[in-house]
Each structure stands twice: as structure tokens, then as C-alpha cells.
Amino acid sequence: MSAxxxxxxxxxxxxxxxxxxxxxxxxxxxxAVRRILRDALACGAxxxxxxxxxxxxxxxxIAFELAAAVRGADVVVCGDHSLDRGSGSVPAFIxxxxxxxxxLGLVSVEAPAPAAQSIKAVRRLDGGRREVLExxxxxxxxxxxxxxxxxxxxxxxxxxxxxxAIEHRIAxxxxxxxxxxxxxxxxxxxxxxxxxxxxxxxxxxRLLTDAVGHSAHGEHVELTPRAGAERIVEVxxxxxxxx
Numbered sequence: 052m053s054a055x056x057x058x059x060x061x062x063x064x065x066x067x068x069x070x071x072x073x074x075x076x077x078x079x080x081x082x083a084v085r086r087i088l089r090d091a092l093a094c095g096a097x098x099x100x101x102x103x104x105x106x107x108x109x110x111x112x113i114a115f116e117l118a119a120a121v122r123g124a125d126v127v128v129c130g131d132h133s134l135d136r137g138s139g140s141v142p143a144f145i146x147x148x149x150x151x152x153x154x155l156g157l158v159s160v161e162a163p164a165p166a167a168q169s170i171k172a173v174r175r176l177d178g179g180r181r182e183v184l185e186x187x188x189x190x191x192x193x194x195x196x197x198x199x200x201x202x203x204x205x206x207x208x209x210x211x212x213x214x215x216a217i218e219h220r221i222a223x224x225x226x227x228x229x230x231x232x233x234x235x236x237x238x239x240x241x242x243x244x245x246x247x248x249x250x251x252x253x254x255x256x257r258l259l260t261d262a263v264g265h266s267a268h269g270e271h272v273e274l275t276p277r278a279g280a281e282r283i284v285e286v287x288x289x290x291x292x293x294x
Contacts, residue, residue: 052087054196055130061199062160062192063128064095066170069162073097077120079104079113085217093204093212104222106135112225114144120220122149124189126170131156131193138234139193146191154186155193 052060060076067074076091078084079102088099102116121127127149129142139155146153158181159173170190174182186192204212247255274282287293 052090052201053130053132053134055132055194057130057201058194058196058198059128059130059192060091060094060096061201062194063126064202065199066126066128066160066162067095070165072125075100075121075124077102077117079108079116079222080106088217089212089215090204092215092217093209094202095208098218099215100218100220102220102222108222109225110138110140111144112222114141115148115226116220116222117141118145118148121145126188127151127191128160129191129193131195142191142193149189149191152187152190153193154184154190157192157194158197160192160194160198 060074063074066072074091074096075098076088076096077100078088082101082103085101088096088101092099100120102113102120104113104116127142127145129145131142132139133141142155143153145151154172154174156175157172158175161171163170167188169185169187170192172184172186172192174184175195176182247258249255249258272279272282284293
């Protein structure tokens with residue numbers, strides 16, 4: 052499990068403790084994912100379901116199978132990214148198939164009061180900002196890894212999980228055959244600047260590189276080590292880095 056998946060499991064366990072509901076842990080992939088499901092059972096999940104499918108399946112097909120498995124649930128908690136691809140698209144597709152509200156990029160989830168029809172959460176925005184949400188039920192929540200730390204399973208529960216029953220379902224044939232999307236880091240758009248003026252090649256290069264944008268970029272001094280250290284501190288104080 053990624054850190055986000057661990058936070059999703061812990062969030063589901065905390066929500067179930069507050070509302071008295073059971074936690075169903077679902078994982079899609081080859082048989083190796085059953086080890087993850089046994090860890091979830093050891094930590095407190097009541098049931099576990101393994102949807103057997105190819106590890107390189109399309110995210111839309113995987114989300115279709117997951118949505119069919121959790122249909123009827125009040126809250127579906129997912130990690131905002133997985134370790135294999137990290138695109139974070141599966142929760143959005145699950146919400147689409149369930150016709151449920153979705154909140155992604157959550158950094159905090161508050162357990163609702165009994166008989167409440169919504170969940171309060173905080174979402175991360177660009178520029179260090181936050182957005183407080185009230186998400187109506189049913190909903191799909193995508194949490195970041197910093198939301199919660201997965202509890203450590205007790206030894207009796209860990210031993211019991213090795214023999215616990217895991218429900219099994221084979222995924223239906225894939226519907227989408229397009230190659231998976233390639234996720235790249237965000238890159239801001241280039242700024243549009245006026246073309247450099249003049250016939251001098253060196254002058255145009257200086258304008259393009261902003262080499263003449265400031266009157267002074269530094270100074271060259273020859274001092275003893277003690278005097279050099281004093282000069283550095285003096286300059287840092289002038290620039291406001293040292294009070």
C-alpha cells in the first residue's frame with residue numbers, strides 16, 4: 052500500500068468507529084494483493100474482497116469493478132494515488148459510476164455526527180491554500196498520505212488474519228483498450244515576452260537572458276578570513292536575512 056492507501060484505510064476505520072458501520076477493504080489486481088487485504092483485516096476491517104484482474108488493466112475498467120463492489124456504501128475512501136501509476140483517476144471514475152459526490156486531495160476528514168447526511172473535509176489548493184468542504188452522502192473521498200497513519204495491528208489480530216476468509220471475484224473482460232495515459236509533472240506555461248530589439252547579437256542575448264536587468268549582481272573583494280566573514284554577515288544584514 053502507498054502512504055495514501057494506508058491513510059484511506061485508517062480514515063475508513065475511524066469513520067466506522069464513529070458511526071458503527073463496517074469496513075469493507077477492496078483491492079484489485081493479481082493474487083499478490085491478498086497480502087494487503089490481510090493487513091487490512093488485521094487492522095480492523097470486517098470484510099475483504101479481492102477483484103482479480105491484470106495489473107496493467109485500464110483505470111476505467113478497474114474503477115468499474117470497484118464501483119460494482121462498493122455500490123450501496125455511504126462513504127468510499129481511496130488514496131489519492133497508488134504506487135503503480137499514481138494518476139489518481141480511479142476515485143473519479145468510481146464516483147462517476149456510483150453517481151456520488153467526490154472530493155479529492157483531502158488533507159483532513161472529520162467524522163460525521165450520527166444520522167448526518169454529509170461529511171466535513173479540508174482540501175488542499177494551489178498556493179498553500181485550503182478549502183473547507185461539506186460533502187453530501189454518498190460520496191467518494193480521496194485522501195493524501197498525511198491525513199492519518201495506519202494503526203499497528205495487534206498480534207492476535209495479525210495471526211487471525213492469516214486464516215481469515217477473503218471474498219474473491221474475477222473481473223469482467225476489459226472494455227477499454229486504449230493505452231494508459233502518461234502522467235507527467237506539472238509544467239507552467241511559458242510567458243509571452245516581446246522580441247528583443249536591436250541589431251547587435253550580444254545585446255539581444257543580454258536582453259533574452261536578463262543579464263542587464265540589475266545594475267549590480269555582486270562584488271569582488273579580497274579580504275582575510277576574519278574580515279571576509281564579517282563582510283558576509285554585514286551584507287546579509289543589509290539584505291534583511293540577518294537581524
